Amino acid sequence: MQPTDTNPSRDDENGPGEKNLAITARDIHVTYEDGTEAVQGVDISVRSGEFFGFLGPNGAGKTTTIKTLVTLLHPTQGTVQINGYDVSENPTAVCESIGYMSQETSVDKEFTARENVRFACKIYGVPEGERAQRVDELLELVNLLDVADKRAETFSGGMKKRLDAATALVHQPPVVFLDEPTTGLDPEARLTFWEYLQSINDHGTTVFLTTQYLEEVDRLCDRLSIIQDGQLLTTDTPDSLKSDVGGDILKLEVTDTSSQSIDSAERVVRQSDVFDDPSVKTTESGLRIRDRNARERTSELFVSLHEADITVTGFDIRSPTLDDVFVQLTGEQSNSDGKEPSKTEAEAEAKQRVMK
Numbered sequence: 001m002q003p004t005d006t007n008p009s010r011d012d013e014n015g016p017g018e019k020n021l022a023i024t025a026r027d028i029h030v031t032y033e034d035g036t037e038a039v040q041g042v043d044i045s046v047r048s049g050e051f052f053g054f055l056g057p058n059g060a061g062k063t064t065t066i067k068t069l070v071t072l073l074h075p076t077q078g079t080v081q082i083n084g085y086d087v088s089e090n091p092t093a094v095c096e097s098i099g100y101m102s103q104e105t106s107v108d109k110e111f112t113a114r115e116n117v118r119f120a121c122k123i124y125g126v127p128e129g130e131r132a133q134r135v136d137e138l139l140e141l142v143n144l145l146d147v148a149d150k151r152a153e154t155f156s157g158g159m160k161k162r163l164d165a166a167t168a169l170v171h172q173p174p175v176v177f178l179d180e181p182t183t184g185l186d187p188e189a190r191l192t193f194w195e196y197l198q199s200i201n202d203h204g205t206t207v208f209l210t211t212q213y214l215e216e217v218d219r220l221c222d223r224l225s226i227i228q229d230g231q232l233l234t235t236d237t238p239d240s241l242k243s244d245v246g247g248d249i250l251k252l253e254v255t256d257t258s259s260q261s262i263d264s265a266e267r268v269v270r271q272s273d274v275f276d277d278p279s280v281k282t283t284e285s286g287l288r289i290r291d292r293n294a295r296e297r298t299s300e301l302f303v304s305l306h307e308a309d310i311t312v313t314g315f316d317i318r319s320p321t322l323d324d325v326f327v328q329l330t331g332e333q334s335n336s337d338g339k340e341p342s343k344t345e346a347e348a349e350a351k352q353r354v355m356k
């Protein structure tokens with residue numbers, strides 16, 4: 001993990017900041033043949049050794065951006081440098097110095113886990129004498145050594161993802177790009193995968209991660225960008241973004257959940273002098289209020305609501321999360337809860353654990 005410096009290109013005692021950057025994208029635009037302007041002037045600077053998150057709603061331009069960074073798409077405009085190599089002038093050097101895990105699995109199901117990783121070693125030119133040891137090390141890292149000689153077709157989704165990640169790392173790249181690596185995994189498989197990502201980052205690997213899980217970013221990432229409609233909305237540390245939300249979140253549940261009653265509760269919140277400048281949203285069961293004084297003045301609000309004959313049946317006060325940041329900036333709910341694995345996937349993972 002990196003210190004929480006919000007300006008990665010600033011000079012420091014190691015010399016000019018640009019020299020410490022693993023990923024530099026300047027004003028990149030990508031327009032597809034049908035005219036879709038998927039990326040519209042994105043700037044990204046990621047330090048060597050940094051764990052960087054890339055978030056955005058569906059269709060925001062995450063995959064297009066990551067494909068541009070790993071040379072699979074040519075930017076219509078702008079420049080990209082990875083590990084000091086320009087992607088247009090020296091794509092081969094870029095490819096040799098990165099690992100990329102796409103959303104689609106590249107695992108060959110007919111092969112065993114060991115054969116898959118050994119094949120990747122061959123493709124990436126790992127010297128023959130080093131291959132056996134490298135394969136064992138990587139399979140151990142992703143917790144698949146005990147099923148190394150089982151065919152990948154017998155693996156659950158989570159195991160295939162981990163095998164995919166191992167194959168992306170055979171050439172020990174200093175930078176890895178991961179496009180939604182944990183989508184579709186059950187919570188336990190996701191946790192195992194997070195530990196694995198943390199451990200490769202602890203060993204010095206720069207990680208660029210796109211994901212829909214905000215908790216994943218909060219736990220793992222030093223900094224993150226949020227993209228929407230092809231443009232960056234913000235880049236900062238998780239803590240700074242959460243504190244920028246400005247105030248705590250108070251959720252209220254009221255007895256009468258008719259729209260008339262909830263509307264009058266909203267009027268009380270806005271018109272009473274309890275809060276200075278509250279942001280108020282109605283929910284199915286009451287209100288969601290964000291205000292600097294939400295924590296201190298809750299009881300005063302309850303008195304005002306009581307005077308207006310509105311009965312509060314429950315409440316919850318909490319600090320802002322990245323979900324709140326995401327909603328505030330994009331105006332959309334994150335998909336954090338919307339992409340849980342199907343029951344079949346979760347069952348398959350559980351079955352594999354029993355088999356092991």
Ligand SMILES: Nc1ncnc2c1ncn2[C@@H]1O[C@H](COP(=O)(O)OP(=O)(O)OP(=O)(O)O)[C@@H](O)[C@H]1O
Pocket residue numbers: 032033034036037038056057058059060061062063064065
């Ligand atoms: N090959 C293509 N041709 C034309 N438009 C495309 C193509 N691929 C993606 N798009 C469009 O470009 C925009 C950005 O898509 P992209 O896949 O980069 O978004 P994303 O943030 O990765 O979305 P998701 O989270 O759903 O994977 C969307 O409007 C998408 O429909």
